[in-house]
Amino acid sequence: MSDRIADIWGARTPHGRGTVWPARVDLHLADGLGEWEVDRWVQSACLLCSNGCGCDIAVKDGRMVGVRGRATDVVNHGRMGPKGLYGSTPWARSADRLTRPLVRDNGRLVETDWDTAMGRVVEVSRRLLAEKGPLSHGFYTSGQLFLEEYYALAMIGKAGVGTPHMDGNTRLCTATAAAAFKESFGADGQPGSYTDIEYCDAIFLYGHNMAETQTVLWMRILDRTRSADPPVIVCVDPRRTPVAQEAERTGGVHLAPRVGTNLALMNGLTRELFVNGWIDEAWVQAHTLGVDDLRTSVERYHPDEVGRICGIDPDDLRRAARIFGESERVLSTVLQGFYQSHQATAAAVAVHNLHLLRGLIGQVGSGILQMNGQPTAQNNRECGADGDLTGFRNWDNEQHVRELADLWNVDPLTIPHWAPPTNAMQIFGYAEEGSIGLLWISATNPAVSMPESARIRRILGGDQCFVVVQDLFLTETAQLADVVLPAAGWGEKSGTFTNVNRTVHLSEKAVDPPGEAKSDLDILLLYAAAMDFRDLDGAPLIGWSTPEEAFDAWRETTRGRPVDYTGLSYAKLRGPTGIPWPVNDGAPEGTDRLYADAVFPTATDYCETYGHDLLTGAAVTEQEHRAMRPDGRAFLKAAAYTPAHEEPGDDYPLLYTTGRTVYQFHTRTKTGRSRSLNRAAPDAWVELSVPDAERLGITEGDVVRVESPRGAIEVRARVGHVMAGAVFAPFHYGSWDPTGANCDGRQANELTMTVWDPVSKQPYFKTAACRVVKVRDGDGPAPAPTTAASASASPGVPATGGGAATVSRVVDTPVYPNDPAQTVPAGGA
Ligand SMILES: Nc1nc2c(c(=O)[nH]1)N[C@H]1C(S)=C(S)[C@@H](COP(=O)(O)OP(=O)(O)OC[C@H]3O[C@@H](n4cnc5c(=O)[nH]c(N)nc54)[C@H](O)[C@@H]3O)O[C@H]1N2
Ligand SMILES: Nc1nc2c(c(=O)[nH]1)N[C@H]1C(S)=C(S)[C@@H](COP(=O)(O)OP(=O)(O)OC[C@H]3O[C@@H](n4cnc5c(=O)[nH]c(N)nc54)[C@H](O)[C@@H]3O)O[C@H]1N2
Ligand code: SF4
Numbered sequence: 164m165s166d167r168i169a170d171i172w173g174a175r176t177p178h179g180r181g182t183v184w185p186a187r188v189d190l191h192l193a194d195g196l197g198e199w200e201v202d203r204w205v206q207s208a209c210l211l212c213s214n215g216c217g218c219d220i221a222v223k224d225g226r227m228v229g230v231r232g233r234a235t236d237v238v239n240h241g242r243m244g245p246k247g248l249y250g251s252t253p254w255a256r257s258a259d260r261l262t263r264p265l266v267r268d269n270g271r272l273v274e275t276d277w278d279t280a281m282g283r284v285v286e287v288s289r290r291l292l293a294e295k296g297p298l299s300h301g302f303y304t305s306g307q308l309f310l311e312e313y314y315a316l317a318m319i320g321k322a323g324v325g326t327p328h329m330d331g332n333t334r335l336c337t338a339t340a341a342a343a344f345k346e347s348f349g350a351d352g353q354p355g356s357y358t359d360i361e362y363c364d365a366i367f368l369y370g371h372n373m374a375e376t377q378t379v380l381w382m383r384i385l386d387r388t389r390s391a392d393p394p395v396i397v398c399v400d401p402r403r404t405p406v407a408q409e410a411e412r413t414g415g416v417h418l419a420p421r422v423g424t425n426l427a428l429m430n431g432l433t434r435e436l437f438v439n440g441w442i443d444e445a446w447v448q449a450h451t452l453g454v455d456d457l458r459t460s461v462e463r464y465h466p467d468e469v470g471r472i473c474g475i476d477p478d479d480l481r482r483a484a485r486i487f488g489e490s491e492r493v494l495s496t497v498l499q500g501f502y503q504s505h506q507a508t509a510a511a512v513a514v515h516n517l518h519l520l521r522g523l524i525g526q527v528g529s530g531i532l533q534m535n536g537q538p539t540a541q542n543n544r545e546c547g548a549d550g551d552l553t554g555f556r557n558w559d560n561e562q563h564v565r566e567l568a569d570l571w572n573v574d575p576l577t578i579p580h581w582a583p584p585t586n587a588m589q590i591f592g593y594a595e596e597g598s599i600g601l602l603w604i605s606a607t608n609p610a611v612s613m614p615e616s617a618r619i620r621r622i623l624g625g626d627q628c629f630v631v632v633q634d635l636f637l638t639e640t641a642q643l644a645d646v647v648l649p650a651a652g653w654g655e656k657s658g659t660f661t662n663v664n665r666t667v668h669l670s671e672k673a674v675d676p677p678g679e680a681k682s683d684l685d686i687l688l689l690y691a692a693a694m695d696f697r698d699l700d701g702a703p704l705i706g707w708s709t710p711e712e713a714f715d716a717w718r719e720t721t722r723g724r725p726v727d728y729t730g731l732s733y734a735k736l737r738g739p740t741g742i743p744w745p746v747n748d749g750a751p752e753g754t755d756r757l758y759a760d761a762v763f764p765t766a767t768d769y770c771e772t773y774g775h776d777l778l779t780g781a782a783v784t785e786q787e788h789r790a791m792r793p794d795g796r797a798f799l800k801a802a803a804y805t806p807a808h809e810e811p812g813d814d815y816p817l818l819y820t821t822g823r824t825v826y827q828f829h830t831r832t833k834t835g836r837s838r839s840l841n842r843a844a845p846d847a848w849v850e851l852s853v854p855d856a857e858r859l860g861i862t863e864g865d866v867v868r869v870e871s872p873r874g875a876i877e878v879r880a881r882v883g884h885v886m887a888g889a890v891f892a893p894f895h896y897g898s899w900d901p902t903g904a905n906c907d908g909r910q911a912n913e914l915t916m917t918v919w920d921p922v923s924k925q926p927y928f929k930t931a932a933c934r935v936v937k938v939r940d941g942d943g944p945a946p947a948p949t950t951a952a953s954a955s956a957s958p959g960v961p962a963t964g965g966g967a968a969t970v971s972r973v974v975d976t977p978v979y980p981n982d983p984a985q986t987v988p989a990g991g992a
């Protein structure tokens with residue numbers, strides 16, 4: 164039995180290079196239940212981050228009471244982390260679930276029945292379509308629904324309503340991962356595999372606090388770094404995270420660049436590869452385009468210059484570059500420290516460039532994981548409920564649009580493709596001015612999670628736009644809606660989803676949803692039926708009704724595309740493990756690693772985009788693309804570093820950056836309802852460096868006011884391990900609190916900016932300027948956990964712990980069909 168609040172990663176199971184990661188089954192049941200007391204176990208995967216750990220849901224008396232990792236799943240080999248263990252089910256039993264639809268009457272939200280609620284939505288929808296046409300509709304969805312639900316939403320938006328205004332919170336999350344793939348390789352799709360961890364010599368983590376945000380993947384890394392023949396770690400993060408500490412421990416490097424300067428650092432690393440000849444010239448000639456431009460672009464990023472811009476030791480840059488240049492196999496992972504920071508796409512693409520220059524892609528041990536964050540973000544991108552065209556098609560390619568129109572039996576002109584799809588930030592802009600008159604928000608809480616909160620509240624609360632919110636709870640966003648639709652959540656409905664390394668899992672319904680709550684699929688189908696959307700033959704646009712039928716319909720749209728699901732079925736997914744796409748006749752058991760043949764989906768007629776200029780975002784035209792004859796070669800693309808939009812100055816002397824802690828998930832609608840998780844991180848805080856705190860006369864736990872040009876918050880200060888000159892705030896805490904207290908004035912996004920990356924359109928949550936002043940003495944330490952990156956630098960702060968107990972057992976290693984350790988000799992292919 165172990166307390167996995169205190170012991171985040173559990174016991175180590177170290178193992179040698181090229182051997183299978185040993186299985187360990189992690190199990191947690193509520194209320195001290197024993198395993199023998201569980202009525203049923205229902206197959207699923209964890210929905211609390213992009214890792215997608217295979218698990219079974221424990222059901223007792225018609226309620227979900229816990230989870231158990233699946234030993235046979237290729238993703239997690241039985242393990243689960245604190246969020247998965249303690250946060251997966253308590254929310255479902257919460258007394259404050261939405262159980263009936265709500266409509267706004269005389270300014271107040273009141274309970275009603277489905278006919279009334281959906282009737283109001285349909286009435287507004289029909290009126291706006293008649294008066295203003297499809298551009299009056301906006302859909303803002305999630306990275307947490309199921310594939311089948313996104314597919315239905317994509318059809319409704321693109322072929323039913325016909326609006327280009329569709330996006331997901333995936334725009335805030337990992338739009339940059341998708342954009343970077345498209346720019347370098349021609350299409351979305353994760354090249355790497357988790358099994359690369361077992362073979363690599365070095366792991367680079369760029370702006371990725373994996374130890375807290377994909378705890379199980381980090382366990383997998385720790386089981387290698389704590390073995391006899393460990394890989395070295397290189398960490399690029401302005402905070403001394405557990406990843407940074409592991410970098411130091413393994414003899415790697417912790418580079419802590421000034422917030423917002425990633426691209427300068429990447430250009431410096433790239434230059435070092437050229438200068439030291441760490442380039443596979445023959446491979447580059449055969450498989451890439453643009454090496455000469457890249458060489459020229461990075462020329463001026465001498466280590467001394469990079470050291471000056473980023474505030475790092477030039478020799479640290481040299482050491483990191485040498486590790487990249489001289490290791491035989493390198494795995495890179497990238498996340499929000501890059502995607503939400505300045506020049507996001509250019510910096511993420513630069514990671515690809517490093518791998519391409521050495522030909523380190525598509526081979527065992529050499530992978531790239533442009534991470535996702537949310538569990539189902541990948542499916543939103545695949546299905547196209549986010550502005551992408553279904554099946555990784557190119558909206559700018561007439562043939563692709565026609566193909567999709569044929570599949571759906573609609574006029575190609577219905578499917579919006581006359582201009583780039585509208586991104587989430589623009590959608591909210593249109594809602595602000597009222598040109599979008601109906602905004603339908605599903606499974607996301609923008610009142611807390613979007614930048615510049617005061618503006619978002621104004622947009623959602625105003626009369627210029629009718630707002631529909633579909634959620635499990637009456638969130639900060641739902642409270643501002645005109646209609647609230649109660650949804651069934653994970654375990655209360657069936658569907659599939661795909662984790663960050665393309666592994667598809669089936670999650671089966673375990674229990675009934677509360678009250679009148681309906682699955683998101685059923686809600687969307689209800690709307691489609693009420694709107695009477697038709698195809699060219701006059702038949703209902705959507706002819707299926709169950710999740711499995713939706714999956715089968717979706718599968719057909721992927722035939723011949725990079726994201727090929729044609730070999731998958733619900734029956735197949737009921738097997739021992741999730742399966743990574745593409746799955747088809749050529750790869751019936753799935754595909755562990757993309758680009759093993761070094762052929763990239765860049766052919767002009769096949770690619771998902773013609774690409775962009777990384778500095779300005781200007782689009783490359785089809786003619787320009789064709790003239791370059793990419794024909795399966797990858798693009799090396801570069802951009803110059805420019806300073807961030809808002810640099811510190813006299814009024815706002817500090818950098819402001821935001822992110823996460825291990826115990827809370829986003830706006831806490833799930834983890835905030837888990838007693839053990841919430842107790843470990845119960846309230847907001849900001850992290851200051853020791854020198855900044857001393858200068859400002861602030862000590863651990865003091866109440867401080869943090870202000871930016873857009874707003875202010877009052878929270879307690881953790882004097883900790885962020886780089887000097889920067890302030891870090893977790894973004895989890897809105898006005899809702901499980902204690903029922905009014906918690907206005909603590910939300911990190913009050914301070915952030917409405918600016919975004921020119922290519923991926925992802926907003927920059929990690930670059931702004933702020934000032935900090937002390938308000939009053941504290942009455943104890945800040946409510947920040949001590950177990951990871953948010954640890955205090957002051958002595959005497961009590962250690963975080965005391966969560967419920969979890970059973971862990973190590974089991975004999977089962978057979979993993981996709982694990983190269985079992986199919987190639989140790990040492991790799
Ligand atoms: N516990 C937990 N896990 C989660 C989630 C959660 O809410 N809680 N959310 C999931 C989701 S949706 C996502 S997207 C992922 C996000 O996972 P991560 O990206 O790992 O998490 P963040 O804390 O947002 O940011 C990572 C790091 O970026 C650093 N950083 C800030 N500014 C910069 C910069 O300018 N440059 C560099 N190099 N680094 C910078 C921060 O110090 C931070 O440690 O986590 C997923 N997993
Ligand atoms: N300052 C700052 N802001 C950030 C970030 C940051 O690092 N810093 N990170 C950004 C990132 S990466 C992300 S991913 C976003 C996350 O931001 P949000 O998406 O707003 O966060 P969640 O709290 O996960 O919201 C999901 C909502 O969906 C509901 N829900 C869960 N399951 C279901 C379901 O099956 N059906 C329905 N209908 N509803 C469901 C939940 O109750 C919850 O209200 O925040 C972004 N905002
Ligand atoms: S690593 Fe992610 S998917 Fe796995 S148990 Fe933790 S939260 Fe769930």
Ligand SMILES: [Mo]
Pocket residue numbers: 335336337536537
């Ligand atoms: Mo995210």
